[in-house]
Amino acid sequence: MIKVVIIGAGNVAFHLYQSFSQNEQFDVIQVFNRNKAHLDFVNDPKRRISHLEEVKDADLYLVAIKDEAIEEVAKELELKTGIIAHTSGSQPMEVLTKYENHGVFYPLQTFSKNKPVNFKDIPVCLEANSQENLKSLKKIAAQISDKVFEVDSEQRKALHVSAVFVNNFSNHLFALADDYCKKNDLPFEILKPLIKETFSKIETLDPFSAQTGPALRNDQKTISAHLELLDDDKKKIYTILTESIQKLHGKEL
Amino acid sequence: MIKVVIIGAGNVAFHLYQSFSQNEQFDVIQVFNRNKAHLDFVNDPKRRISHLEEVKDADLYLVAIKDEAIEEVAKELELKTGIIAHTSGSQPMEVLTKYENHGVFYPLQTFSKNKPVNFKDIPVCLEANSQENLKSLKKIAAQISDKVFEVDSEQRKALHVSAVFVNNFSNHLFALADDYCKKNDLPFEILKPLIKETFSKIETLDPFSAQTGPALRNDQKTISAHLELLDDDKKKIYTILTESIQKLHGKEL
Numbered sequence: 001m002i003k004v005v006i007i008g009a010g011n012v013a014f015h016l017y018q019s020f021s022q023n024e025q026f027d028v029i030q031v032f033n034r035n036k037a038h039l040d041f042v043n044d045p046k047r048r049i050s051h052l053e054e055v056k057d058a059d060l061y062l063v064a065i066k067d068e069a070i071e072e073v074a075k076e077l078e079l080k081t082g083i084i085a086h087t088s089g090s091q092p093m094e095v096l097t098k099y100e101n102h103g104v105f106y107p108l109q110t111f112s113k114n115k116p117v118n119f120k121d122i123p124v125c126l127e128a129n130s131q132e133n134l135k136s137l138k139k140i141a142a143q144i145s146d147k148v149f150e151v152d153s154e155q156r157k158a159l160h161v162s163a164v165f166v167n168n169f170s171n172h173l174f175a176l177a178d179d180y181c182k183k184n185d186l187p188f189e190i191l192k193p194l195i196k197e198t199f200s201k202i203e204t205l206d207p208f209s210a211q212t213g214p215a216l217r218n219d220q221k222t223i224s225a226h227l228e229l230l231d232d233d234k235k236k237i238y239t240i241l242t243e244s245i246q247k248l249h250g251k252e253l
Numbered sequence: 254m255i256k257v258v259i260i261g262a263g264n265v266a267f268h269l270y271q272s273f274s275q276n277e278q279f280d281v282i283q284v285f286n287r288n289k290a291h292l293d294f295v296n297d298p299k300r301r302i303s304h305l306e307e308v309k310d311a312d313l314y315l316v317a318i319k320d321e322a323i324e325e326v327a328k329e330l331e332l333k334t335g336i337i338a339h340t341s342g343s344q345p346m347e348v349l350t351k352y353e354n355h356g357v358f359y360p361l362q363t364f365s366k367n368k369p370v371n372f373k374d375i376p377v378c379l380e381a382n383s384q385e386n387l388k389s390l391k392k393i394a395a396q397i398s399d400k401v402f403e404v405d406s407e408q409r410k411a412l413h414v415s416a417v418f419v420n421n422f423s424n425h426l427f428a429l430a431d432d433y434c435k436k437n438d439l440p441f442e443i444l445k446p447l448i449k450e451t452f453s454k455i456e457t458l459d460p461f462s463a464q465t466g467p468a469l470r471n472d473q474k475t476i477s478a479h480l481e482l483l484d485d486d487k488k489k490i491y492t493i494l495t496e497s498i499q500k501l502h503g504k505e506l
Contacts, residue, residue, distance in 0.1 A: 011465070067472070067474065067475060090475050090478055090479075108443060108444070108446070108447055109446060109447055109450055110447060110450055110451065110454065110465050110466075111465075112454070112458070112463065112465065114457075114458070115454055115457060115458065115463075117450065121446050122446055123443050123446060125443075147443075147446070149443060151439075154437070155437055155438065155439055157478070158434070158436075158437035158439060159437075159439060159443065159444075160475075160479070161491075162430040162434055162439075163447055164466055164467065164468075164491070165426045165429055165430045165433075165487075165490075166426060166427055166444050166451065167447050167450075167451045167465070167466070168464070168465060168466030168469070168494075168498070169423075169491075169494045170422075170427070170448075170451055171454070171460055171463055171464055171465075172460075172464060172468075172494055172501070173418045173419060173422050173423050173426075174418075174423070174463075175459075175460040175461045175464060175501060176418055176497070176501070177415040177418045177419045177460075178459060178461065179461075179501070180411060180414065180415055180418075181411070181412075181415055183411075184407070184408055184411035184412075185408065186408055186411060188459070188460075190361060190376050190378075190400075190402060190412065191361070191412075191415055191416065192455075192456075193361070193362060193374050193375055193376060194362055194376075194416055195419050195420070195423075195452060195455070196374075196452060197362055197363055197370065197420075198363065198419065198423055198424055198452075199448060199451075199452040201363070201365070201424070202424070202445075202448070203445075204368060205365070206428075206431060206441070207425075207427035207428040207430075207431050208428045208431065208432075210365065210368075210424055211421070211424055211428060212264070212363050212364075212365065212420070212421060213417055213421030214417065214421075215417075215421060215425075216421070219319075221320065221321060222320060222343050222413075225343055225410070226343075226414045226417060229410060229414055230414065233497055233500060234418075236493055236497075237418075237422075237493055237494065237497060238414075238417070238422075240489055240490055240493055241421075241422045241425055241490065244425060244429070244486055244490060245421070245425045247486060248425070248428060248429070248432070
């Protein structure tokens with residue numbers, strides 16, 4: 001069995017724990033968090049640790065903590081074996097250079113503790129400081145995901161920004177619509193088939209071809225009518241995204 | 254059988270035709286478009302018409318054309334029977350007051366001819382100028398959709414704006430990410446599980462609770478790093494949506 005130590009107790013750490021601990025190829029021997037109270041999800045209380053000095057020898061150390069804390073935690077750790085990898089989309093691999101064997105194990109997904117995920121479907125983006133370490137990480141990642149990619153630090157940054165656009169920002173557009181529906185006595189439910197279709201459409205069409213709406217049609221009458229209904233905040237977003245659609249589709253005025 | 258005439262040959266008219274003509278309760282006796290070449294999708298060539306004077310008596314006339322043309326076409330028509338309804342999200346019902354029996358039949362969905370839809374799942378938002386006409390429209394709508402709502406003109410406008418946010422704008426965010434991935438030699442495919450999860454998440458969580466990301470965490474370091482990577486257009490969108498997330502979540506700086 002491959003021995004794994006998980007550093008962190010946030011959303012990513014939680015789901016990595018679920019995935020690795022349910023796989024018989026792996027033994028998650030420890031999960032670290034400074035506050036043990038956040039480690040309830042670790043079945044065996046003896047595997048919950050709150051001091052980095054307690055970390056035992058393992059084959060893989062996954063550092064799934066806040067970006068700004070990675071380098072510091074890596075410094076505090078004293079590892080003698082295995083590979084250490086962080087799970088951040090935006091941190092370079094080099095923050096782990098203290099260790100001979102290091103890399104990145106970035107699962108490209110949005111995680112919430114209250115929403116189970118199927119790790120098999122989650123792209124895992126790998127980087128390592130040697131071909132040998134990359135090979136090891138690939139072997140490990142392939143056990144928990146069907147979608148393993150080799151992605152260098154620059155590409156990973158680009159992916160992370162893209163993820164903000166497709167996930168954080170589109171989710172926020174749903175939140176704004178939800179807010180606006182509430183103000184107009186409409187159930188958000190009524191929009192869900194449309195949201196579903198928005199996602200379903202890009203399974204067969206590329207998003208450029210899937211575009212519809214008043215911005216694309218350059219339907220100024222509808223655009224003006226919409227703007228009149230919106231508060232300043234939503235108006236700003238509506239204007240800037242309308243302009244951006246027209247720019248991308250070569251319909252600049 | 255309920256006799257239906259469809260005015261229009263765009264995406265909405267096309268899918269209404271598919272849905273009504275496949276339902277044995279209905280007989281789509283005619284489909285109108287000024288340019289007959291766009292009526293290929295109507296099986297029987299004799300049912301394709303290009304002059305409004307050709308329109309025969311029917312039980313329901315569905316006007317699925319550009320917003321600005323609805324009133325004009327209604328004026329040109331000379332109907333003696335049935336109910337006339339337009340399918341626009343943004344036009345008031347009153348553009349059809351020329352006729353004693355009128356209303357709105359607004360399917361809240363994004364339509365492309367090359368993407369089949371299941372009309373049963375599409376919310377149909379109804380409005381009518383009398384209780385009797387509303388009842389008739391409800392009976393008809395219930396034959397083709399499981400999701401029939403009564404929505405007044407003001408609410409319909411609000412829904413239409415919301416639809417732009419959840420569909421047009423989020424699709425555009427995907428298009429921007431696609432564009433950005435291409436520039437960084439990354440396959441857009443790698444983002445699809447994340448996009449799928451974004452949508453799947455709001456089936457169990459409301460979008461406010463589903464929010465994640467650097468804006469919500471107020472992770473200024475990541476936000477600055479992202480902004481440095483983006484061109485001016487994407488930078489503007491990134492900034493404004495980040496601010497809006499922080500505002501909605503009470504994290505204004």
